[in-house]
Amino acid sequence: MNDLCFIHDSIARWYAKEGRKELPWRNTDNAYHIWLSEVMLQQTQVKTVLDRYYFPFLERFPTIEALADAPLDAVLKRWEGLGYYTRAKNLHKAAMLLTQRQTRGTSPTLPSSIDELIKLPGIGKNTAHAIAAFAFKKPVPVMEANVKRILCRLHAIEEPKDKNLWELAYAQVDRNDPFVYNQAMMDIGATLCTPKNPLCDACPLESVCRGKGEPERYPQKKRRTVPxxxxxxxxxxxxxxxxxxxxxxxxxxxxxxxxxxxxxxxxxxxxxxxxxxxxxxxxxxxxxxxxxxxxxxxxxxxxxxxxxxxxxxxxxxxxxxxxxxxxx
Ligand code: SF4
Structure with a gap:
């Protein structure tokens, strides 16, 4: 078995046993629900989104159309406490655009192509990939912070460049099962390959990981002073x-x-x-x-x-x- 097959196989086996399969946005094909979860999770922990925001938001705005029809004030009120309010405003704006574009007699829906998704307000490259992979089962990788960290460690990259990471991610994604592969990568990053004290002994990638000896060396932290x-x-x-x-x-x-x-x-x-x-x-x-x-x-x-x-x-x-x- 080559390294790539081994990675896909051991990741899938690990996910079957340890993955957070119960998360509600992993148990739906509804692209709006998946989009909402991706936007909420951009700057917020899973537990907070799950406990306080995801369900109340969907209860109040169950469809793209309902979100588009609501006044911005009501959307912001449901977002209150999550912070980074531009996310809520862009979600609302995008819902209005999708509703304007819908053809008569159909419900507004998200496009499945990454190029079209990226044109919508608030949907960047990673969110577009996540929606494409999770809602439309496209064979593309996701690239949130946890996945970036794993890729850096797997390939012993100290100073990653976005372009190179995307190339590695595309080369490594499991095209037969992008859903499980991407969800597993995110879970491994969140639970094992953590920024500090990663649990390499429990990691399904341990035998092929070039960074496992000194994992915290990858990637190097950029020092940032906050004014x-x-x-x-x-x-x-x-x-x-x-x-x-x-x-x-x-x-x-x-x-x-x-x-x-x-x-x-x-x-x-x-x-x-x-x-x-x-x-x-x-x-x-x-x-x-x-x-x-x-x-x-x-x-x-x-x-x-x-x-x-x-x-x-x-x-x-x-x-x-x-x-x-x-x-x-
Ligand atoms: S072996 Fe360690 S450093 Fe490598 S991917 Fe797994 S948890 Fe991260």
Whole structure:
């Protein structure tokens, strides 16, 4: 048996015994469900998606058409807490495009070709490959972070280039059973070939892995310093209600939030600080409260009303700090 046959065979046997076959998006042919799971899982752990987001989202938006028909606010509300809201906005936008394109009398559906999938908002190269492999059983590889790490270790690559990894992935994919092969690769990466302390002794690829002696050497980590951004946040009150605006910029677009100001008003009182780590920067907000004599904002809400709005994690922390300051 050559190495490739051995890899396919031992991966398939391992998956039959150890794979996370019960995951709901692995037990459906519904391309919309698979697409949704891929988008949710891009930046979020399986457990979080499974416990809190996947089913409630599908319950509220059971079809592409239902998602397209819903207002963005409702979509963001169901996404609240998952973060990276651009994912939800692109999902919504893509659903609207698919619905516009549907032919009369049919339900909107995803295209099966990778080239067509990539044209949709929010679907990158890997997501397109995952949808093609899982929903349409195309013989193509997926390439999420876990798979990249396995490929680097299997081939002892310290500084991988995307193009080379895709070539290796295409050469290695099991064309007879891309579904099991890809799911198994992701599971091996998530459970055995972990970034730290991989469990090589239990790995079905151990005998052909060139990196097993020093697995953590592959790939080399790029050192990244994350800048800190400072903001002054004003919690403005009128008649015990809090002023919030709906964000218009690209970042957090559509979510409701407290206003950031260049310079806090002299009469404002500082109540504390909240921090939040984003992928590319850390945000540190000094929070102030200010009681207005006349209403100068368009929208005011009670804390209970705010809980029904789609707001970011940072604004949630700010609201919590404000409520805490009221109790103090
Ligand atoms: S043998 Fe170790 S390093 Fe190689 S793929 Fe398996 S877990 Fe990863």
């Amino acid at each position: 800190t951004r400072e903001q002054h946040i004003m919690v403005t009150l009128y008649n015990d209600k809090l002023a919030l605006s709906q964000r218009r910029g690209r970042f957090l677009h559509g979510l409701w939030g407290f206003d950031a100001v260049e310079v806090p008003l002299c009469a404002a009182e500082e109540i504390g600080e909240v921090t939040h780590a984003y992928t590319h920067f850390k945000l540190r907000c000094k929070v102030y409260i200010y009681d207005e004599l006349e209403p100068a904002h368009d929208h005011y809400f009670t804390p209970e009303e705010i809980r029904k709005l789609a707001i970011s994690k940072v604004d949630e922390k700010i609201l919590k700090l404000y409520l805490h300051s009221c109790d103090a």
